Amino acid sequence: MKFFRTAFFLFCVFAATGVFAQSSSELKRRRDKYTEELEQLNREYQETASNKKVSLKQLNILKAQINLREEKIANINSEVRNLDNQISQSNNTVRTLQSQLDQLKKEYAGMVLFAYRNQSAYNKLMFIFAAKDFNQAYRRLKYLQQFGTYRERQAGYIQGTQKDLNNKIVELDRNKKQKNNLLTEQEKEKETLGKEKTNQVKVIVDLSKHQGEIKKQQRDVQKRIAQTRRQIDIAIRKEIEDARREAEARAAAAARAAAAAAAKAKAENKEVVGPSVSKKTITKASTNSEVLNATPEATRLSNDFLGNRGRLPWPVANGQLVHGFGTYTDSEGIRNDNPGYEIRTANGAAVRAVFEGEVVKVMDVSGTYLIIIKHGEYFTAYSNLRSVNVAKGQKVSTKQSIGTVATDPSSGEAEVIFALYQGKTVVNPKLWLADN
Template sequence: MQFVKQISKGIIILLILVGGTLGAQSNKQKQLETRRQELRREIQKINALRTENKTKEKSQLSLIEDFNYKISVLNNLIKVTNQQANLLTRAINNNQKQIGSLRDELKLLKDDYAAMIVKSYKSKNQQSRIMFLLSSNNFKQAYKRLQYMKQYTSHQKEQGETIKAKTAKLQQINKDLLVQKGDKQKLVAENKATQKTLEKERAQHRSIMATIKKDLNTYTAQIKSKQREAAKIDREIARIVRAEIAKSNKKINSSGSSSFALTAEEKLLATNFVANKGKLPWPVAKGFVKSRYGKQPSLIDRSLTVQRNGVLITTEKSAKARVIFNGTVIKVTAIRNSNPMVMIKHGNYITVYKNLSKVYVNEGDTLKTKDIIGEVSTNVEGDTILSFSIFKDAQTQNPASWIYKM
């Protein structure tokens, strides 16, 4: 009996340790499932926008950008789904270990319980409980024998209850195991379907790239031309930002600084802006990042580097651009050969919303988070793309660090 108790304690400790591991796995599984659903929604948005623009004749450069982005999302989806499947495999293995441990413990408990029942039966046959008590040498011995009989009966009952509990736990673990196996099979099936979609996208990507490579010089020239136009716009925005810094410093007779001189109210606004880093809303209600911040090799010619001071967000037709935080409109302008843009100041931070077809605000307007700024322009190829940037004083920032789940 003592041996069984020791075994039970050891298995209980094992189950506690396994339970802790399963808890950590459960949290990780939830995080992965959240990410998987985000990627699935991203693919749905891409497909919806493709359907919306399927009648438009797109350039090869635009098509390559579209295919490249969808391929990257599909790759991420496959990676996350694989991680989920692997995590479930570990969970299934842990469950099987628990089942093995519980079965061993259950066998020991049943054997011990059976031995007690046999002993109890024999005891009843050999002599009655009363005779057992009356045969005591003295009152103290009789009292001890009475206590022994009570404890023995109680222990029998405990053993029976323990067996019932362990049996129920074993049945529940078996049910969980079946659910986990089913979940894993679904993930594996989904990954196979995603792999097929990925191969189709890659085949179309290769076909377009083969066409482009036949006349690579022409496409490279187009990329360089677009980059020069973007650089020109970026220089003009930088000039406007520096002018705004100079204007703000002039008010308090401070010159030569590359940072905004802030009033107490503006300092508070900037502090609140920073406090919301990573939680700020998207500048459009629906969309995905088509091109990210910073330097990246060209998708067409890897010898070329494309520099972006912000992000390009593909959105739906007639989408409204909205301010990401409380602020004041400091500039509404249209640089030559480009659509209108709006610049909004949040303390010593500035957000820039480019490529608008309509503007609903004026310089000096005070805006609240998610107020509508204007409508995003749709190009001849059917793409509706907002160019969005963030500055801290005169330095560009990566919008992905500031916008929620960008």
């Protein structure tokens, strides 16, 4: 029973270790990702820093570096806490295994002493022949046989426990070393973060000398974003109106066909047969969702799009989120209302559709392109594109390239703005896009 209790305890320990391992693996993956993105940003910053003139791009890269580095430090903190839990668990396991090993050795020593005192064949025979009857003699014989087998098995338990103990000690030492390495890395990251914040202050001071010019650039950007949003609203409203007219036309045609069939049946003195399937008629009172899902194909596409909520790919293969959905105020005090995701990516990077659908709008907005794709009752918009390779009415598939991102000549940054709508309602892409 002691052996089974020990085995059950070890099973629980190893199961918990498996959970820790999975969590540690995910945290390490994130840390590696942060490191890779920071290296890319550092290369971009070095390129801009070689230019004697301080630019808005330098400030934006520094902001991105600071945000990423703070996230990386937080991730390292999570890794350290995870390792602390593992170290605590390992310490408890080592103490338990040591206690079990001491008990097993004590019991084994008692068995060895007993075997030593009864090692001669004469003593064993006397032990058997001293029985009261044949049944007791048989049981004593079996006892001696089982005692030898149990002693061998007990020696195996000792060896196995000793091996588990040594493995746990090795794992404990490895975790302690890994924790020390993480703490060292964390200190380096904090030191680098301090330097970046100092650089940020310096860049802001330098840029303040050109504050008027920079604010004008930012207002121009916000003006373009507002103009893009108006164009998206107009395009979606037009799609809904067109869909309503088409649905009403289909309903009117169906009604005329039914009336003609009824008149013909009456003229021929036949029974008037009504429609076999009752369909909802689209009227001016119908909701936008009903209008956009008026056809089986549109309904299927809407359901498929909804079914992939939280799993949609990003509109670029590699990119960092600059600003998320909603209202924010930048460091220059300008209030911005972001209708989607502003994603920084490489110059000339391909922009791709996040789901299958139909292109309903391709237009030029202040020198860059806007593409809108319809997915049943859902719409996705991709703006700030330098070039496009799709046309209105074209069917596209998931991850299909639809164009390339534009680079802002004033800041030198390549950013795509992605927005998502359900009907005319803008929604937060965070709820729909997969983790990048």
